[in-house]
Amino acid sequence: MEKWRLLVHGARDAFTNMAIDESLLISGKPTIRFYKWKPSAISIGYFQGIEEEVNLKECEKHGIDVVRRISGGGAVFHDEKGEITYSLIAPEEMLPENILASCDKICSSIAHGLGYMGVDAEFSPLNDIVVNGRKISGSAQTRRQGNVLQHGTILIDLNAELMFSLLNVSAKKIEDKGIKKASKRVTCLQAEVGKVNENELIKALVRGFEEGFGIQLAEGKMDDEEMSRVKKLREKYESREWNFKR
Amino acid sequence: MKAGNGILKGELKVKGGKLVKCSLSVKDGAIEQIKFTGDFFMYPEEKIEELEKMLEGVRVEEITEIFDEFFPKVRIFGASKQDFFDVISIAIKNLKGDN
Numbered sequence: 033m034e035k036w037r038l039l040v041h042g043a044r045d046a047f048t049n050m051a052i053d054e055s056l057l058i059s060g061k062p063t064i065r066f067y068k069w070k071p072s073a074i075s076i077g078y079f080q081g082i083e084e085e086v087n088l089k090e091c092e093k094h095g096i097d098v099v100r101r102i103s104g105g106g107a108v109f110h111d112e113k114g115e116i117t118y119s120l121i122a123p124e125e126m127l128p129e130n131i132l133a134s135c136d137k138i139c140s141s142i143a144h145g146l147g148y149m150g151v152d153a154e155f156s157p158l159n160d161i162v163v164n165g166r167k168i169s170g171s172a173q174t175r176r177q178g179n180v181l182q183h184g185t186i187l188i189d190l191n192a193e194l195m196f197s198l199l200n201v202s203a204k205k206i207e208d209k210g211i212k213k214a215s216k217r218v219t220c221l222q223a224e225v226g227k228v229n230e231n232e233l234i235k236a237l238v239r240g241f242e243e244g245f246g247i248q249l250a251e252g253k254m255d256d257e258e259m260s261r262v263k264k265l266r267e268k269y270e271s272r273e274w275n276f277k278r
Numbered sequence: 279m280k281a282g283n284g285i286l287k288g289e290l291k292v293k294g295g296k297l298v299k300c301s302l303s304v305k306d307g308a309i310e311q312i313k314f315t316g317d318f319f320m321y322p323e324e325k326i327e328e329l330e331k332m333l334e335g336v337r338v339e340e341i342t343e344i345f346d347e348f349f350p351k352v353r354i355f356g357a358s359k360q361d362f363f364d365v366i367s368i369a370i371k372n373l374k375g376d377n
Contacts, residue, residue, distance in 0.1 A: 077316075077317050078323040078326075079314065079315055079316055079317070079318060079320070079323070079326060080315055080316065080317060081299075081313075081315040084299075084315060102323065103319070103323070104317065104318055104319035104320060104321075104323060104355075104356075105296075105317050105319060106296075106317035107317075131319070131353065131355045132355070157294075158294075158295065158296070158355065158356050159356075172319070173319065173355075174319075174321055174323065175321045175353070176321065176322055278313065278315055
């Protein structure tokens with residue numbers, strides 16, 4: 033059985049987190065990483081306008097960082113207290129060539145893992161995981177130099193009021209989804225199954241990936257090359273030039 | 279919608295897909311500047327900046343030609359080449375509506 037590396041990282045700041053994901057993407061070693069964000073942060077998709085999407089004043093008031101991702105997709109609130117983020121990195125040939133099929137495989141593995149927490153979750157195209165039609169996880173994928181990075185959030189607890197005060201949700205998007213209240217479209221693990229032990233959650237997700245991909249995950253570390261790249265990449269993610277480019 | 283400073287804006291929610299927005303300015307019948315934003319996916323991501331450069335100085339009727347050259351170089355997910363064309367048309371229609 034193929035062995036992949038497991039990185040269980042604790043909480044880091046937004047710029048370091050995004051630098052690590054990019055560094056891992058460049059190296060392309062098959063890896064599953066779990067991490068958190070401290071301080072809480074908003075990540076926006078590569079193509080999003082920062083001022084269009086984020087209430088910057090409100091973020092500043094709450095000490096919340098804002099970072100532009102290398103991946104497309106939408107804006108995400110990474111609540112220090114209420115969320116875990118995963119990333120999956122692998123050479124392209126280890127995943128379906130078709131983007132939707134690869135999203136399906138990754139998200140379905142996560143949904144399968146959430147099953148071990150007692151949550152009946154399923155992949156919802158294009159890039160979400162839902163429980164009874166409500167979003168509990170969103171993901172973004174990028175591919176470069178023959179490697180794939182998909183990262184995404186899994187909501188543990190939800191402070192909807194804070195989340196929607198930080199994000200400017202597009203009226204057009206809500207209109208299309210056919211539901212007026214954005215907060216009604218989202219759920220979290222605690223709302224579904226009560227108090228969540230994070231170690232148990234990681235174990236469940238590890239099992240989901242192992243069974244979904246037919247792999248074995250072994251806890252490992254970043255190598256020196258990956259680590260030294262993080263330093264340089266972090267400067268990019270922290271820069272105004274990068275974050276305000278759109 | 280027409281924003282201030284002659285900036286035209288278009289917004290399109292792709293059915294079953296993502297949101298594509300564009301803001302552009304027009305000078306002498308050609309695109310002066312254009313920027314695409316939204317929550318779609320395109321790899322490699324930084325190619326979008328190449329597309330925006332390629333569209334500078336281009337007349338509306340020449341856009342298709344530029345698109346045919348550009349889109350084979352990228353993979354897009356959650357939106358299509360046609361959606362990018364349509365969102366420009368939406369923005370430009372706003373200009374015509376004003377005249």
